[in-house]
Amino acid sequence: MIHVELVKLARRPRTWVSLLLLCGLPVLVAVFVAVTHLAPPPGQGPALLSAVLSSGSLYPAAALAIVLPVFLPVAVAVVAGDSIAGEAGSGTLRYLLARPVGRTRLLAAKLIALIVYTLSAVILVAVTAYFTGISLFGSQPVAATPGGLTTSNIAATSLSGSGLTPAEIALRTLGAIAFIAVSMLGVGAIALFLSTITDSSLGAALGALAALITSEVLVTLNSASAVDPYLPTRYWLAWIDFFRDPIVWRNIERGFAVQGVYVVLFLGASWAHFATKDITS
């Protein structure tokens, strides 16, 4: 069944268009920055973009920062929201279940397809951004941030100003990829749950996005500080801490924990609902 779901995912034009757009946006940004050499000043605009001019090897991280706020959650919510509701809407769900495909198995296969999609999206963005960054900004350091060290084996500067070797950058980027993938899985779990409730894939995707926007609003609200640590988007940007020296683990750990709870909670709810639901679509 997993194989079938992956084939379905791969044969959907939508999958490829969304991946293309996700990878295209950072390339577009890189071209503008490279042509004008006008990066936003540190602290403004997407994270890390200001450091990119000094070394292209930081661009994967910057690219992830570009797609993280909107593009990536939208893409993941659309795929996750479509997983069950899409089958219900097209009427194929009843035939899959009458095949028979067990309900739990179907849900698991959908989840695995979703994980594969999310991971490929994040990794593809990072990989295309790496090659874009190297070819537009070069991999060798020019004189970096004020006070940063410039020796030949230092490829880039971390946000705290000290040097990072290429191997360190690669490792930290991998950490960021893992963190972002897990955060997106949190979004996916919410959308998947809504997908088992409604027969409209659009409704499920938009519902998940509405949850995210609510969370974003509450995060900025001082009066909502009591719920702040439990909001799904609270630690979304914690992966930037991978690029500090030394790495600040506190928020990264909390981010993983919060997303873990959301994933378990909503997958559990999806399963409980879907396994006992009357399929009337």
Added chain:
Amino acid sequence: MIATRGLTKRYGHLLVVDQVDLDVREGDRYGFLGPNGSGKTTVVRMLLGLVYATSGEITVLGQPVPKRVGEVLPSIGSLVEGPSAYGHLSGRANLALIDAAGKSGSRRTRRSRIAATLDRVGLGGIDNRPVKRYSLGMRQRLGLAAALLRTPKLLILDEPTNGLDPQGIREIRDLLIELNAAGTTVFLSSHQLSEVEQLCTRVGIVDRGRLVRQDDLETLRALTGRSIVRTPDGDRARELLDGQIELAQAGRLVVADADTAALNSRLVAHGVRVTEIAAERRSLEDVVLSVTGSGSDRVDILDGDRR
């Protein structure tokens, strides 16, 4: 093959299926007949484990449903409320996906089985166009192909001839009769009397969620004990059969006499020309209309209904 006891389904306060006792035997071509909205589709969905019954028991192919539905579904081909497929893929690709889903059919024989099944439903020469460009009838045939892909022991078909032209309906009927002769039990749910009358050997009539009649078609269409006579000499026949005639229309007499042979010779002996004579049978339509109310798509004003 299918047996239900006291099968009931409620959605909130709405009673959709009410104490249905189905009995479908092996080898039957069973027609599940009822007006729109009478609960046919809900029953079909419960048989397939898609919808869970509120109360009652279901046994399909000797196994309790939904408890062990996973064991019986591989032997069932189904078509529920119209066919559906992934519109952006070809018919062949759709069948390949459905064949690979669940306890998948053998990969090695997949291509040949798909080709044979498509041929069987009259889509043998289909090209690679996506299903969204199929006509309604082609989709119906594709749905039937998906149901037949695993050579099922039991076919559960909900309105299988929807969207087909008379030619197509005939083809599908012949195909179902052929499959039935080869040992497949057919359970066909339909609101079309003629479809059931022409195909089925056994009929269950459902009305507002209740199974109001279940019997062999032959029994339902029993002789009425009357004969229908057509004759150009209506007046003479009336004189001759005085007292036996229940209804006389232009050239058509309903005679209270079951023995058509004797009646015929008597009429001819008295010089009445007979163009047609036959024993009267109840039509399935008469039976259905006598036991069912109007369909649920008709909403009448009830007393005290002030809206």
